[in-house]
Amino acid sequence: MWWVLLAAVVATELLQLSPSFVEEWYAQWLYPPMAKAMRWLLGWIPFSVGDLLAGILMVWAIVQIIKGIRCWKSGRATRSGSWRKFTAVIIGLGWAYVLFHFLWGFNYYRKGSAWLLNIQTEAYTQADIDTLLTTLDTRLQRICSDSALIEQSKTNDRSSLQMQADLSWKQAAQQYTFMHFSQHSLKPNLLGPLQSYTGYGGYIFPFTGEAQVDFYVPAYVLPFTVCHEMAHQQGFGSESEANMIGFLAARSSKNPAFVYSAYADMFEYALREMYRRDTAVALQWRDRMPGLLKKDRKELKAYYLSKKNPAQPLLDWVYNNYLLRTNQPEGLQSYNRVVAWLIAYGKKYGWQSL
Numbered sequence: 001m002w003w004v005l006l007a008a009v010v011a012t013e014l015l016q017l018s019p020s021f022v023e024e025w026y027a028q029w030l031y032p033p034m035a036k037a038m039r040w041l042l043g044w045i046p047f048s049v050g051d052l053l054a055g056i057l058m059v060w061a062i063v064q065i066i067k068g069i070r071c072w073k074s075g076r077a078t079r080s081g082s083w084r085k086f087t088a089v090i091i092g093l094g095w096a097y098v099l100f101h102f103l104w105g106f107n108y109y110r111k112g113s114a115w116l117l118n119i120q121t122e123a124y125t126q127a128d129i130d131t132l133l134t135t136l137d138t139r140l141q142r143i144c145s146d147s148a149l150i151e152q153s154k155t156n157d158r159s160s161l162q163m164q165a166d167l168s169w170k171q172a173a174q175q176y177t178f179m180h181f182s183q184h185s186l187k188p189n190l191l192g193p194l195q196s197y198t199g200y201g202g203y204i205f206p207f208t209g210e211a212q213v214d215f216y217v218p219a220y221v222l223p224f225t226v227c228h229e230m231a232h233q234q235g236f237g238s239e240s241e242a243n244m245i246g247f248l249a250a251r252s253s254k255n256p257a258f259v260y261s262a263y264a265d266m267f268e269y270a271l272r273e274m275y276r277r278d279t280a281v282a283l284q285w286r287d288r289m290p291g292l293l294k295k296d297r298k299e300l301k302a303y304y305l306s307k308k309n310p311a312q313p314l315l316d317w318v319y320n321n322y323l324l325r326t327n328q329p330e331g332l333q334s335y336n337r338v339v340a341w342l343i344a345y346g347k348k349y350g351w352q353s354l
Contacts, residue, residue, distance in 0.1 A: 005091060008098045015101075016109045016327070023111040029106065033231060036183050038103075038209035043185035048212050050189040050205025063067075097154070106207030107237035108327045113244055113341065116178050119348045121340035125276045128343045129270060134284050135351045136267040143260050144290035153257035154219035160185045161215075165226045168253035176248060179194050181234060185210045186226065192216075196307045198315055201225045204232040218303055220296045223261035224250050238328055240337035243269070244345075264293055266342060273339045 015022060035081075042049050085251035112119055144150065144289060162184055167183040189195040189212045202213040202225050215222065228246035236242045243265075250262035267289065274282040320331040328334040346354050 001091075005098075007096045009094055012098050012198045015106065019109055019111045022106050023115060024116070026106045026111075027110040031104075031235050034103070034354045035209050035235065037184035037235065039183040042208055042210055043183060048187040048189075048190050048205065048208075048210050050208040050210050051187075051212065052222055053207070055190065056275060063278045066201075086307070100206055103205070103210070105326065107235045109235070110235070111318050112236060112238065113241045116176075116344065117244075119341070119344040121337070121344045124340060126274070126281075128219050128280070128347075129274050129277060130338065130345060131351060132270050132339065132343055132354075133267070133274060134175055135346065135354050136263055136270060137285070137288060138258075139263045139354070140290050140293060142255065143263060144292045146256070147290075147292045150256045153255055154336070155257070156215050156219050156222065158186060158188060158213075158215055161222055161226050164223070164250070164253060164255045164258060165230060168223075168227060168249045168255070169230065171254065172249045172252035175326070178233070179245065179249060181230060184230070185233070187212050188215055189213075196303070197309050199304065199312055200315075201321070202229045207231060216330075218296060218299045220257070220261055220264065221300060223253070223255070224265045227258075227262070237289070237326065239323070239334045240328075240341060243335060243338035244341040247342075260292075264296070266338070267293070269295075269336050272336055272343070281340040 004025070015026075030278055058271040165186075166184060167345065169179055187210050193216050195212075195214045196216055200214070201217055202211065206213050211226075212221070213225055213229060215223075224246055227249040228242050230249065231242040231245035234245065236245050247262050247266055250258045253259055253262075271282055271285055274285060316332060323331045323334055330337060342354060
């Protein structure tokens with residue numbers, strides 16, 4: 001059956017070269033009902049089936065490695081037996097690669113939000129970043145005029161966040177029809193509070209369509225994180241596009257905490273970009289931000305510092321290489337590319353549209 005696997009892998013690689021085909025036949029036709037079906041089948045289960053399967057697979061792999069080492073040391077291993085085990089592993093990995101793309105991975109190669117929003121990112125200047133920061137700061141200053149209302153709206157409760165996120169997406173779909181979302185599947189990570197030590201607020205498990213979120217982080221970041229992961233479920237693979245679509249969803253909410261979270265995150269990305277261009281100007285923008293955001297940023301920084309651990313560089317290296325392999329050449333910096341999307345959107349439809 002080697003030739004069947006080889007043909008499937010070659011077809012998978014070739015399809016990645018055609019964004020038009022992926023968009024029209026996969027992202028628009030095949031993926032939506034398939035993803036909805038997976039969320040319908042697994043969304044009602046209170047824990048992450050994907051995390052459970054991954055855990056079982058890791059335990060199985062460790063056990064097999066230990067057995068193999070013991071067998072080899074005892075002299076019971078044969079060359080033909082070792083070769084069979086090796087080829088079985090290769091075949092398994094090959095089919096996992098094909099299945100990954102069929103269930104989710106092709107979303108990395110679609111036309112995506114550029115086509116759906118009719119915008120194209122291009123090189124931008126420091127003046128563009130400054131204009132974006134001005135726009136976002138204006139929104140934040142207005143939103144934070146009633147800080148007490150935002151504080152009252154914040155929550156770490158998964159059910160409440162899911163309900164508000166669903167309403168946000170429905171509201172956004174009135175303007176962006178491609179954002180119609182149904183049948184959610186939002187789960188806490190099986191690691192519980194330990195997930196915070198990975199440094200990542202959420203992820204989608206591609207083989208089950210479940211979105212996992214760290215619900216232990218400071219509450220102000222959760223609304224945007226939830227909408228970001230829902231954007232992945234909707235078929236937006238790249239992190240920058242999930243940021244953009246997640247922003248459009250969260251800012252459409254009637255819940256103050258969601259709107260605040262959306263603009264606070266985008267301001268953070270724009271501020272980072274300004275730091276790269278001109279630190280002095282970035283510091284001026286940092287000092288101008290609303291008092292509520294200063295407080296929340298300080299709380300978030302302290303939270304992640306308390307979770308810092310020696311394994312973080314390794315986790316970042318693994319994830320960076322995953323992003324590089326999935327059509328995101330900027331690696332971990334791909335998240336910050338949302339700045340390019342925001343600037344392109346502002347130039348196309350007017351800064352007031354943000």
